[in-house]
Amino acid sequence: MVSHRYLEGSVSGGLTIMVNGEKLRPWSPFAPDEPARLELPPLEFEVVAGGEAGIVRLDRYVLPLRDKFRDPEGFDREFTVVHLSPRRVEGLLC
Numbered sequence: 081m082v083s084h085r086y087l088e089g090s091v092s093g094g095l096t097i098m099v100n101g102e103k104l105r106p107w108s109p110f111a112p113d114e115p116a117r118l119e120l121p122p123l124e125f126e127v128v129a130g131g132e133a134g135i136v137r138l139d140r141y142v143l144p145l146r147d148k149f150r151d152p153e154g155f156d157r158e159f160t161v162v163h164l165s166p167r168r169v170e171g172l173l174c
Contacts, residue, residue, distance in 0.1 A: 116144035 097104045111117050120140035127136050149155035 110139075110141050111143050111149075114144055114149060116148040118142040118144075 118141065120142065122140065123138040124135055125138075126133055143149075144155075146152060146155045
């Protein structure tokens with residue numbers, strides 16, 4: 081879900097993925113252009129792993145309800161990726 085940052089070029093180095101000679105367009109699952117999207121204040125917390133500590137920043141978003149999305153197809157795409165990740169599907173099937 082973070083590959084869109086590389087395709088957009090917002091991460092140094094960037095990334096280009098080609099499929100059948102066509103360059104893939106970046107797509108952010110966080111719906112940055114949706115006017116009804118709510119951006120919550122970020123959280124920062126310390127994580128310790130392997131004897132080293134670091135700060136993790138968690139950017140939080142609440143996507144709008146389907147009827148508030150500009151494009152219902154866009155909503156369907158967002159919902160499928162964000163809410164039906166493989167881990168979530170496993171949980172639903174158990």
